[in-house]
Amino acid sequence: xxxxxxxxxxxxxxxxxxKKLKRLGIETVRDLLFYFPFRYEDxxxxxxxxxxxxxxxxxxxVKVELIANxxxxxxxxxxxxxxxxDGEDQMKVIWFGQPFITKTIRTGSEIYLSGKIKDxxxxxxxxxxxxxSVKKDxxxxxxxxxxxxxxxxxxxxxxxxxxxxxxxxxxxLEDWLDDYILEKADLVPLANAIRGIHFPENSEDLKxxxxxxxxxxxxxxxxxxxxIRQSIKKNKSKKIIFKExxxxxxxxxxxxxxxxxxKISAWEIxxxxxxxxxxxxxxxxDVGSGKTVVxxxxxxxxxxxxxxxxxxxxxxxxxxxxxxxxxxxxxxxxINIALLTGTRACSNTEFISDKKNKxxxxxxxxxxxxxGEIKILVGTHALLTEKVKFKDLELVIVDEQHRFGxxxxxxxxxxxxxxxxxxxxLSMTATPIPxxxxxxxxxxxxxxxxxxxxxxxxxxxxxxxxxxNRDKAYEFxxxxxxxxxxxxxxxxxxxxxxxxxxxDTNNIQIINYKNQEKKSVxxxxxxxxxxxxxxxxxxxxxxxxxxEEKGETMKKFVGGDLDILVSTSVVEVGVDIPNASVMMIEGxxxxxxxxxxxxxxxVGRSEHQSYCFIFSDSDxxxxxxxxxxxxxxxxxxxxxQYDLETRGPGEVYGTTQSGxxxxxxxxWRDSDIxxxxxxxxxxxxxxxxxQVKEKIKKWEDSVHLE
Ligand code: ADP
Ligand code: MG
Numbered sequence: 069x070x071x072x073x074x075x076x077x078x079x080x081x082x083x084x085x086x087k088k089l090k091r092l093g094i095e096t097v098r099d100l101l102f103y104f105p106f107r108y109e110d111x112x113x114x115x116x117x118x119x120x121x122x123x124x125x126x127x128x129x130v131k132v133e134l135i136a137n138x139x140x141x142x143x144x145x146x147x148x149x150x151x152x153x154d155g156e157d158q159m160k161v162i163w164f165g166q167p168f169i170t171k172t173i174r175t176g177s178e179i180y181l182s183g184k185i186k187d188x189x190x191x192x193x194x195x196x197x198x199x200x201s202v203k204k205d206x207x208x209x210x211x212x213x214x215x216x217x218x219x220x221x222x223x224x225x226x227x228x229x230x231x232x233x234x235x236x237x238x239x240x241l242e243d244w245l246d247d248y249i250l251e252k253a254d255l256v257p258l259a260n261a262i263r264g265i266h267f268p269e270n271s272e273d274l275k276x277x278x279x280x281x282x283x284x285x286x287x288x289x290x291x292x293x294x295x296i297r298q299s300i301k302k303n304k305s306k307k308i309i310f311k312e313x314x315x316x317x318x319x320x321x322x323x324x325x326x327x328x329x330x331k332i333s334a335w336e337i338x339x340x341x342x343x344x345x346x347x348x349x350x351x352x353x354d355v356g357s358g359k360t361v362v363x364x365x366x367x368x369x370x371x372x373x374x375x376x377x378x379x380x381x382x383x384x385x386x387x388x389x390x391x392x393x394x395x396x397x398x399x400x401x402x403i404n405i406a407l408l409t410g411t412r413a414c415s416n417t418e419f420i421s422d423k424k425n426k427x428x429x430x431x432x433x434x435x436x437x438x439x440g441e442i443k444i445l446v447g448t449h450a451l452l453t454e455k456v457k458f459k460d461l462e463l464v465i466v467d468e469q470h471r472f473g474x475x476x477x478x479x480x481x482x483x484x485x486x487x488x489x490x491x492x493x494l495s496m497t498a499t500p501i502p503x504x505x506x507x508x509x510x511x512x513x514x515x516x517x518x519x520x521x522x523x524x525x526x527x528x529x530x531x532x533x534x535x536x537n538r539d540k541a542y543e544f545x546x547x548x549x550x551x552x553x554x555x556x557x558x559x560x561x562x563x564x565x566x567x568x569x570x571x572d573t574n575n576i577q578i579i580n581y582k583n584q585e586k587k588s589v590x591x592x593x594x595x596x597x598x599x600x601x602x603x604x605x606x607x608x609x610x611x612x613x614x615x616e617e618k619g620e621t622m623k624k625f626v627g628g629d630l631d632i633l634v635s636t637s638v639v640e641v642g643v644d645i646p647n648a649s650v651m652m653i654e655g656x657x658x659x660x661x662x663x664x665x666x667x668x669x670x671v672g673r674s675e676h677q678s679y680c681f682i683f684s685d686s687d688x689x690x691x692x693x694x695x696x697x698x699x700x701x702x703x704x705x706x707x708x709q710y711d712l713e714t715r716g717p718g719e720v721y722g723t724t725q726s727g728x729x730x731x732x733x734x735x736w737r738d739s740d741i742x743x744x745x746x747x748x749x750x751x752x753x754x755x756x757x758x759q760v761k762e763k764i765k766k767w768e769d770s771v772h773l774e
Contacts, residue, residue: 071098071240078230085226091219097234101241101262103227104281104732105214109182109200110271112211117157122187129202130154132177137167152181160193169199178202198224212268231266238262244763245284253744255280282734283741286508290742290749292764293511298754300477300512301345303490306462308341311372318368321400324522327358333516334362337494338369340514341463347492350470350510353518354704355498355669356525360390362518363465364397366494371403371443375462376485378445380452382468384409385622389644390467391446398444406433406442410450415442438485452476458485465494471510498669499721500662500704505712505736507746509721519705528651528672530680530699541681542600545650549604549631553649553676557596557634558667560655561588562610587654587685593634601632609635637663646674656682657691660720661698661707669704690714712736 075094076086094100115126130152137148148163148170161181163169173179183197198215216227243250243258250257256264256276264277315338319326326334333351340347353359363379370377379394381387391407395416398405406415413430436442440459445451449466461484466472472480472493484491495513506515533541545555589610597606607621607630618638624630626645637659651671656664664682672678684695697710711720717736734741754761 069097069234069237071096071101071237073097075100075230078233080226081230085222088219088222092222097237098241100231100234101238101266103216103231104265106217107215108268108274109180109198109213109215110211111180111213112270114180117154117159117192120159120185120187120192122185124185125183126185127180127182128152128154129178129180132173132175132179133158135170135173135175137170152179160191161195161197162193163196166196172201173199212271212274214266235263235266242759244759245287246757249748252748253283253741255283258284278733279741282731282738283745285731285734286738286741287745287749288764288767289508290511290745291752291760292768294749294752295754295761295764297348297512298752300348300490303346304344304488305346305492306373306375306460306486306489307344308338308369308373308375308462308492310338310342311369314372315365315369318365322361322397324524326361327518327520327522329353329518329520330358330362333518334365336514336516337362337366341366341369341492346490347494348472348513349494349516350506350513351494351496351516351518352501352506353496353498354500354521355666356673357518357521359496359498359518360393361397363494363496364394366463366465366492367394367444368398368401370463373462375460376437376440376443376445376458377463377465378447378451378458378461379465380447380449380467380469382449384411384448386467387446387448388412394444394446403444404436404442405444405446406437408433408437408445408447408451408454408456410448440485452479452483457483460485462486462489462491463494464491465496467496468498469495470497470499471495471513498666498704500665500708501721502705502709502712504739504742505717508736508742509717511746511749517705519703526672526675526677527702528668528678528680530668530682530702532656532695532699533681533683535683538683541652544679545632545652546601546604548650548679549601552647554625554628554630554645554647555632555650555652556648556667556670557592557632558651558653559587559589559592559634559636560658562612562636563588563590587683589634589636592654596632596634604631605629606632606634609633609638611636611638637667644673645670647676648673649676649678650681651679652681652683654683655685656695656698657684657686657688660715661694661711662704662720664698665704665707 074086074096075081075089076083078097081089089095092103094103109127111127113127114129117128117130120126120128131154133151133153135148135150137146139145140147146165146167148166150161150173151158152161179202180200181194181197182199183194186193186195200213214228214231215224218224218227238259241258241262245255245258249255255261258280261277261280264273265281268274268277333353337347337349337351340349351359351362367377367379379390381390387409388407391405394405404415404417407413408430413433415433415436433442434454434456437445438457438459445456447454449469461480464472464480472495477490477493481490500519501509503515503517506513548555589608593606593608597604607624609618609621613621621630621633625633628647648671651667653659653664653667659667668680671680682695682698684691686692694710694714698707701707701710708720736742752760
């Protein structure tokens with residue numbers, strides 16, 4: 069037998085079983101060894117029926133006193149009912165749709181049952197537990213029994229038998245980590261870990277083996293980031309000399325004082341740029357925490373060094389806002405700033421009209437950029453596909469993006485006008501990613517975090533509104549509009565639909581709420597415009613509208629020609645409407661807290677006191693607690709951390725963000741492993757470990773990364 073021996077060559081594996089194994093991704097002995105159990109049954113911790121509590125996951129050892137199949141009265145589905153006893157107490161067990169169970173378990177059988185305990189008005193019971201005969205199998209010898217996730221037609225026993233038959237081959241596996249790393253991270257060798265993950269001697273042993281295999285997953289991700297980081301740092305950049313005097317004067321000319329975190333972030337960025345190695349940094353901060361000002365200081369220093377810089381935003385509206393902000397901030401300085409988007413081309417020195425001869429004006433601007441006359445160019449991410457070339461581009465800032473892709477970097481470099489150097493990169497995001505988590509996710513980036521708001525900010529007052537107070541909320545909104553304010557109403561759906569899972573972009577949580585009232589943009593729009601606020605000007609927005617329609621509605625709202633905007637999450641990223649003072653969110657339980665926080669950030673952007681009203685469709689206690697947490701916490705980082713802990717990264721940040729989604733054993737919670745893996749990964753000498761580089765490549769090919 070060898071590691072690459074096909075499983076079909078093994079004892080008792082015929083074509084049929086071979087096909088089924090293939091469906092599980094098991095073709096060779098090696099695959100089998102790396103097919104880890106997804107949980108274990110611990111027969112060393114067997115409970116008594118009298119000690120069982122509702123909700124507990126337990127194993128009990130019982131004798132079957134009675135077992136029978138019957139049909140459910142309503143659906144004609146088969147139900148298997150049993151009464152079991154541990155010699156002292158009895159309880160009921162139910163299985164649905166598995167009538168064959170009565171062929172295996174008979175009255176008088178002694179069995180182990182594993183599953184969740186329910187204690188309700190029907191008394192103590194177990195529903196669809198897994199079971200294991202006491203007499204046979206491994207339960208006596210191995211006290212902890214592996215449970216594999218299986219496809220139809222393969223039994224736990226079959227797979228255990230196969231793994232047992234091949235487990236000695238674990239010794240043939242080459243350990244990709246050497247003794248130095250094993251010792252440093254306090255890990256057991258791979259062979260031991262593989263043995264122990266399948267057949268642990270005790271729970272202590274299991275933990276040690278899991279730790280080793282979790283480390284492998286985390287370390288690989290960290291090494292990949294480190295490899296990217298090192299390859300970026302190999303490039304040369306132009307040193308953007310930190311002009312302290314000028315920067316100080318510039319900061320003093322601002323109408324406000326920078327917050328401490330703004331100062332720290334700016335300093336980190338400016339130090340980073342004052343280096344012959346390219347900056348590769350992520351600036352994180354809540355909406356309104358003042359990232360743009362910090363970015364401005366980087367832009368300013370680039371210009372002072374006589375180089376060019378570019379700032380890219382995800383939408384035209386945002387690009388235009390950035391452009392206006394920069395023109396204003398740099399009003400007293402003689403800096404040529406330009407805006408270039410699909411529909412606009414203008415600069416602060418001469419206005420290039422977007423009406424007359426659009427083509428030639430765009431051409432003119434592109435010419436000026438190439439000559440180096442434009443120092444700061446603002447645009448959308450689409451700039452990358454435009455025919456723009458720079459004379460000496462040394463700083464690239466991207467708003468609302470987390471990291472730069474390899475292709476993106478290549479394109480930018482080709483446009484930069486300087487073949488020897490690579491521009492410094494800064495990305496900015498309002499997505500609050502806690503630092504510890506960001507380090508796992510974005511290991512190749514340096515990170516600056518502004519988790520502090522300017523002191524003059526009024527907190528947005530957040531209220532979780534009881535359904536019976538809905539009318540009061542509407543009255544409140546009416547008064548706000550009378551005072552000249554504007555209002556957002558966010559709904560989770562576009563239109564009423566049986567399948568409530570169809571949501572707009574950025575849906576974070578997918579839940580099927582079958583029998584509940586659904587709030588959709590179209591039905592709320594109808595209701596608000598006709599019944600509740602017939603005198604007010606109500607508009608609506610969602611992702612399926614044509615771009616022009618969206619633009620038109622948005623323009624109206626920005627211009628104050630609409631009082632209320634009913635919308636899906638499309639308003640999440642973006643627009644600044646200082647006059648808006650109420651954010652009302654329907655079906656708030658369907659959004660992640662980080663996303664709710666983004667909505668909340670749409671108001672409270674001026675001197676007007678602002679409000680966020682959230683409504684929930686769910687009666688679940690957990691959901692109530694989450695929303696109450698949101699009500700009481702105004703920091704994006706706090707609410708994101710809460711969701712991360714209670715719901716996990718996939719739900720909070722979407723699923724495509726990281727290789728972390730491919731972890732089988734590890735999670736972001738394994739902070740001690742992450743820490744040590746990171747320590748070892750930093751400045752890793754890839755030259756000394758060619759097998760590691762190979763392994764990363766293989767891994768990259770096998771998983772989907774963005
Ligand atoms: P972000 O991009 O992080 O959402 P901005 O940079 O757009 O935030 O800042 C939001 C608003 O706050 C802007 O009007 C900006 O001028 C202002 N601002 C920035 N920093 C401060 C500060 N330290 N004190 C007061 N106001 C500030
Ligand atoms: Mg911003």
